[in-house]
Amino acid sequence: MSRVLVVDDEPGLRRALSINLTARGWDVTVAADGGSALEAAASTHPDVVLLDLGLPDLDGLEVIAGIRGWSRVPIIVLTARTAAADAVDALDAGADDYVTKPFAMDVLLARLRAAVRRGEVPGGGAEEVVDVDDLHIDLARRTVTRDGVPVKLTPTEWHLLQVLVGNAGRLVTQTQLLKEVWGPAYGRETNYLRVYVGQLRRKLEKVPGSPVHLITEPGMGYRFEV
Known part of the structure; x- marks a missing residue:
């Protein structure tokens, strides 16, 4: 069972994602802000992080930087920001992928599975x-x-x-x-x-x-x- 950390300040979306992902066999941990996300990432060691950029305490880019300081866990940015520059900033900060809101659940699941597969490759990169x-x-x-x-x-x-x-x-x-x-x-x-x-x-x-x-x-x- 793959572990996913869902970080979003919208209670309704957190609950919906938790229900949907759990029903599909994921082990789900949720966090409502950046500080809680960093603590959860360190304590649960997820296989993938689903991260909203618009958090109440820390900017999503700060959360990415905090996780990247010690982990190569795949990070998928989940955001309502549709400007290409926002996606580029997140990717440059260390995110692996991004999904814009609103999104289709089957697309999100495919992105999550792909991120976990990449994370399982030794060294975090491609095969030789x-x-x-x-x-x-x-x-x-x-x-x-x-x-x-x-x-x-x-x-x-x-x-x-x-x-x-x-x-x-x-x-x-x-x-x-x-x-x-x-x-x-x-x-x-x-x-x-x-x-x-x-x-x-x-x-x-x-x-x-x-x-x-x-x-x-x-x-x-x-x-x-x-």
Whole structure:
């Protein structure tokens, strides 16, 4: 049974989530504010945290930072804030995913299950070898083949792919990609990403114009889907 910590200041939503998740086999702990959330995270060691950003005592970003100080537990932000900038801030702070209110319960459950699966991978990252469709990506050997044929990548293309595959299924923000691939001095050169992601698609996607693995989240970042 997977353990989920639900953090939200709306009593009705907390109760609804607790009932629905418990009925589907989850072990649910609830918290109404940031302080209680940090205490519950430390005492119950959940498999995933479902966190509202608008809390009465602490901003949700502070809660993320507090948890990230000692844990890599997957955090899904649950928020009524629909601006892309809010999602980017949460992801940059250390959240793994986000769901906007109102939401469909089946979608939320799918996101929770995916987050728990990612959290179960040793080291919190992707497996060293990823096989998806006609692609074989070996992170340890730094090789890629497509239909058994080696794909030649430049060092920058490889580093970009490595970060995306290492966070498979998770949205990686533009800022995070730029800083990890090009360095801490880079954060706004989004044209770099468009160029290099385009090059990767031409080499790895069956139909570069309709990618199924290297997905763009407009205004936010990119996701490697398996």
